[in-house]
Amino acid sequence: MKTxxxxxQIAPLREFVIATTEVVTQAMDESARIAAIKxxxxxxxxxDDWLAEDAAKPHPDHYCQYLLHCDPLERFSVVxxxxxxxxxxxxxxxxxxxxxxxxxxxxxxxxxRWDADGRxxxxxxxxxxxxxxIELVSPxxxxxxxxxxxxxxxxxxxxxxxxxxxxxxxxxxxxAASGQVKPFVSxxxxxxxxxxxxxxxxxxRNITGAAA
Amino acid sequence: MKTxxxxxQIAPLREFVIATTEVVTQAMDESARIAAIKxxxxxxxxxDDWLAEDAAKPHPDHYCQYLLHCDPLERFSVVxxxxxxxxxxxxxxxxxxxxxxxxxxxxxxxxxRWDADGRxxxxxxxxxxxxxxIELVSPxxxxxxxxxxxxxxxxxxxxxxxxxxxxxxxxxxxxAASGQVKPFVSxxxxxxxxxxxxxxxxxxRNITGAAA
Ligand SMILES: [Fe+3]
Ligand SMILES: [Fe+3]
Ligand SMILES: [Mg+2]
Numbered sequence: 001m002k003t004x005x006x007x008x009q010i011a012p013l014r015e016f017v018i019a020t021t022e023v024v025t026q027a028m029d030e031s032a033r034i035a036a037i038k039x040x041x042x043x044x045x046x047x048d049d050w051l052a053e054d055a056a057k058p059h060p061d062h063y064c065q066y067l068l069h070c071d072p073l074e075r076f077s078v079v080x081x082x083x084x085x086x087x088x089x090x091x092x093x094x095x096x097x098x099x100x101x102x103x104x105x106x107x108x109x110x111x112x113r114w115d116a117d118g119r120x121x122x123x124x125x126x127x128x129x130x131x132x133x134i135e136l137v138s139p140x141x142x143x144x145x146x147x148x149x150x151x152x153x154x155x156x157x158x159x160x161x162x163x164x165x166x167x168x169x170x171x172x173x174x175x176a177a178s179g180q181v182k183p184f185v186s187x188x189x190x191x192x193x194x195x196x197x198x199x200x201x202x203x204x205r206n207i208t209g210a211a212a
Numbered sequence: 213m214k215t216x217x218x219x220x221q222i223a224p225l226r227e228f229v230i231a232t233t234e235v236v237t238q239a240m241d242e243s244a245r246i247a248a249i250k251x252x253x254x255x256x257x258x259x260d261d262w263l264a265e266d267a268a269k270p271h272p273d274h275y276c277q278y279l280l281h282c283d284p285l286e287r288f289s290v291v292x293x294x295x296x297x298x299x300x301x302x303x304x305x306x307x308x309x310x311x312x313x314x315x316x317x318x319x320x321x322x323x324x325r326w327d328a329d330g331r332x333x334x335x336x337x338x339x340x341x342x343x344x345x346i347e348l349v350s351p352x353x354x355x356x357x358x359x360x361x362x363x364x365x366x367x368x369x370x371x372x373x374x375x376x377x378x379x380x381x382x383x384x385x386x387x388a389a390s391g392q393v394k395p396f397v398s399x400x401x402x403x404x405x406x407x408x409x410x411x412x413x414x415x416x417r418n419i420t421g422a423a424a
């Protein structure tokens with residue numbers, strides 16, 4: 001079989017997936033798990049040339065959520081969140097923990113909480129994530145927010161890690177004015193994910209090295 | 213986010229991946245592992261409408277090996293092997309166990325063994341796999357073979373499960389006449405794999421069902 005020789009550009013994502021798989025395989029509570037995964041995500045977003053072009057494409061009408069990897073036992077998933085200029089989410093929850101790492105551009109976020117009168121109220125100051133920044137969402141510490149591209153004139157991309165197969169999680173979107181809650185299941189923006197596993201060039205180089 | 217609603221056609225492959233992940237997570241010897249996975253593969257190849265079109269395309273010049281799933285700890289991988297009319301492999305080994313399940317069309321195979329004089333000799337009768345048939349290769353029972361599309365006039369497709377990330381395994385091709393052995397690392401024919409994890413339509417239907 002003839003195979004295209006491509007540099008192993010996707011290696012940082014593969015290494016993140018392997019290390020995170022090892023973390024979720026160990027028994028630990030949620031906060032310890034998040035603490036173990038956060039530095040792995042920080043390393044992943046310290047460079048951005050590993051992101052496959054197909055998972056970096058904005059859509060003119062809405063943000064995109066491309067699956068990069070789903071753990072086969074659905075203990076975690078990794079997505080690229082691609083913001084076209086000026087795009088934003090509705091107010092939404094996750095129902096599972098999530099780490100949001102800024103890869104390109106910037107995004108703004110606002111957390112919300114239910115007040116004593118059963119109204120959804122902005123909670124805390126708006127946040128702004130710049131490249132390399134990481135934010136947490138979690139049912140334990142604050143799960144409802146609204147997020148937007150900080151830029152009106154260009155694409156921004158963040159990489160999210162969630163404690164489940166996020167595209168298949170039953171969650172909610174909210175209307176702050178009316179307090180209306182609607183069911184929400186995000187799905188994914190693509191029917192393909194990147195192939196992380198073609199390490200063949202490195203293996204071939206090793207063989208050549210060994211024979212030389 | 214707007215998501216295309218597509219029927220969950222890929223469910224049989226996802227179910228195979230989940231069940232096989234559960235098998236490789238358990239401690240057992242290789243023959244028990246193969247015995248546990250074989251009926252899962254038999255079920256997978258009992259229908260063929262789950263195979264993504266991108267992983268079913270023949271190439272005019274050579275066979276293709278599309279990655280369908282790689283276990284993140286590289287304990288197993290699943291590929292579609294797509295034969296154009298009349299295409300064949302060189303004589304090759306695997307160095308790890310593999311199960312070959314016929315999905316569409318048919319293929320012929322011939323096992324080889326080193327004889328006492330250090331020559332590679334055909335071993336046993338040529339085999340023919342028809343749709344639904346499964347064959348084993350393994351260093352324990354016979355690892356060297358040559359395989360070909362049984363059809364000169366159409367595409368055949370088999371689904372292979374290997375006990376490693378097969379595209380990155382250092383293995384060998386052989387010339388029977390000269391006895392020459394060359395290193396071989398197959399890689400994969402595509403930089404993308406199918407997204408198995410968009411179960412969103414079923415989750416949405418469940419929510420609707422619960423509310424009704
Ligand atoms: Fe969010
Ligand atoms: Fe083979
Ligand atoms: Mg869908």
